Amino acid sequence: MKIALHYQKGDTMIIRKRTKPLILQKYEALQARLPPNSPQYQAIKQQVELRTRGHQGELTVDHHFNILAPKFTIIQDACLTSNGQTFQIDNLIISPHSIYIIEVKNFRAPITFDTDLNQFTTDDGRKISGYKHPIAQVKAQQLKLQNWLYEHNQPNIPIYYFIAVSEPSTLINVIGDHEKISSIVQHGEHIPWKILDYEQKQKNHPTYQHQKIGHFILKHCRDFDKDILEEWGIVPEQLVPGVRCRKCNRVGMEKVKWSWICPRCGLADRQAANHSIDEYLMLVKPWLRNKEILNFLNISSRYAVSRLLKNHPNLHYSEKRRRWEKKVNGFNKRYTLRSD
Structure with a gap:
C-alpha cells in the first residue's frame, strides 16, 4: 500500500522537543563532584553510562519520526502524573485517529523476547542478562495514559504502542510467537511506516483534534525529577x-x-x-x-x-x-x- 505524505514548510508539529534529561544532568554533575574512592562512585558512573546510552538511542529514533511531524502532533519525553504517580513516555505521537506510545530501547547485544515465559534477555557473548519486559512496561504506560486522559475529561481516543530498537545493527530474536512480537517491536526506522499503516486502516474511524489534545497534554508535562543524593545516601558535604x-x-x-x-x-x-x-x-x-x-x-x-x-x-x-x-x-x- 502506497501512502503519500505532503510536507509544508514550517508545518512541523513537534510541540515538545527532547533535551538532555534532568536526571542525566544530575548524575553527570554528581559523578564529577564525587571522589573516585567513594562507595557510590562506580554505581553513579554506571548510571551516567546507561542513561547517556538511552538518551542517544532516543535521539536516533527521533530522527526517524521527523517524517511524521508535518501531519501529526509529537511530544518527546512526556512526563505526567496520574493518581499521585508519575509516569514517563519516550514518545507520544497523536494523530487524528489515535495516540501512539513509542518506547525506545538501545541495546548493542542481541536481544530475545520469549513469549512462552514472558522474558526479555540480552546476550553479549559472555553472559545472558534479564531485564524488565519492555512490552509489560509499555502496556502499563498505555493504561496510565488512558487513566490520565479520563481524569482530565479528554476524549476516549484509542491508544496503541510500539517498541523501537534504536540500533539497526541490534539483532532481535523471538522464542515463541513471532507475529505477536513483530507487530509491536521493530527497529526505529520502521516504526513510522507501521504508524502510517495503522492510520490508513482507521481512515473511516472517528477523528479527533490531535493538536488540541497534544497541547493539553503538553500543558501538564513536567521533567521527571528525583533527589538522587537522598536515593544514594550522599550528603552535600561529600561533594568535591x-x-x-x-x-x-x-x-x-x-x-x-x-x-x-x-x-x-x-x-x-x-x-x-x-x-x-x-x-x-x-x-x-x-x-x-x-x-x-x-x-x-x-x-x-x-x-x-x-x-x-x-x-x-x-x-x-x-x-x-x-x-x-x-x-x-x-x-x-x-x-x-x-x-x-
Missing part, C-alpha cells in the same frame, strides 16, 4: 567543592581577571561559576545562602560570592526568608544547564 570545568569535568577552576581558567585543559569560561551555582540548585536544593555557595564553590571572598549571586540571571534575594531563590519565571520548566 569548587568551580567545575564543563570541558574536562575537573573541579577546581581558577579565577583569572574576568574569567575562570581550567588548569587541566586550559578552558576559559566566564560563566563557569554561574554554571556551578546552577549545579548546587539542581543537586542540593532550589535555594541557597551566601555561606553555602561560598563553601560549594570553594571561594574565600564573601564579596566575590555576593557579587556572583547578585549577577546570577536566575536568582533573586528573598528578604523574608533571607536567602537566594530561583526566580519564578527565571528557569524554563525544562531545566537545562546553560551552555553559553
Whole structure:
C-alpha cells in the first residue's frame, strides 16, 4: 500500500522537543563532584553510562519520526502524573485517529523476547542478562495514559504502542510467537511506516483534534525529577567543592581577571561559576545562602560570592526568608544547564 505524505514548510508539529534529561544532568554533575574512592562512585558512573546510552538511542529514533511531524502532533519525553504517580513516555505521537506510545530501547547485544515465559534477555557473548519486559512496561504506560486522559475529561481516543530498537545493527530474536512480537517491536526506522499503516486502516474511524489534545497534554508535562543524593545516601558535604570545568569535568577552576581558567585543559569560561551555582540548585536544593555557595564553590571572598549571586540571571534575594531563590519565571520548566 502506497501512502503519500505532503510536507509544508514550517508545518512541523513537534510541540515538545527532547533535551538532555534532568536526571542525566544530575548524575553527570554528581559523578564529577564525587571522589573516585567513594562507595557510590562506580554505581553513579554506571548510571551516567546507561542513561547517556538511552538518551542517544532516543535521539536516533527521533530522527526517524521527523517524517511524521508535518501531519501529526509529537511530544518527546512526556512526563505526567496520574493518581499521585508519575509516569514517563519516550514518545507520544497523536494523530487524528489515535495516540501512539513509542518506547525506545538501545541495546548493542542481541536481544530475545520469549513469549512462552514472558522474558526479555540480552546476550553479549559472555553472559545472558534479564531485564524488565519492555512490552509489560509499555502496556502499563498505555493504561496510565488512558487513566490520565479520563481524569482530565479528554476524549476516549484509542491508544496503541510500539517498541523501537534504536540500533539497526541490534539483532532481535523471538522464542515463541513471532507475529505477536513483530507487530509491536521493530527497529526505529520502521516504526513510522507501521504508524502510517495503522492510520490508513482507521481512515473511516472517528477523528479527533490531535493538536488540541497534544497541547493539553503538553500543558501538564513536567521533567521527571528525583533527589538522587537522598536515593544514594550522599550528603552535600561529600561533594568535591569548587568551580567545575564543563570541558574536562575537573573541579577546581581558577579565577583569572574576568574569567575562570581550567588548569587541566586550559578552558576559559566566564560563566563557569554561574554554571556551578546552577549545579548546587539542581543537586542540593532550589535555594541557597551566601555561606553555602561560598563553601560549594570553594571561594574565600564573601564579596566575590555576593557579587556572583547578585549577577546570577536566575536568582533573586528573598528578604523574608533571607536567602537566594530561583526566580519564578527565571528557569524554563525544562531545566537545562546553560551552555553559553
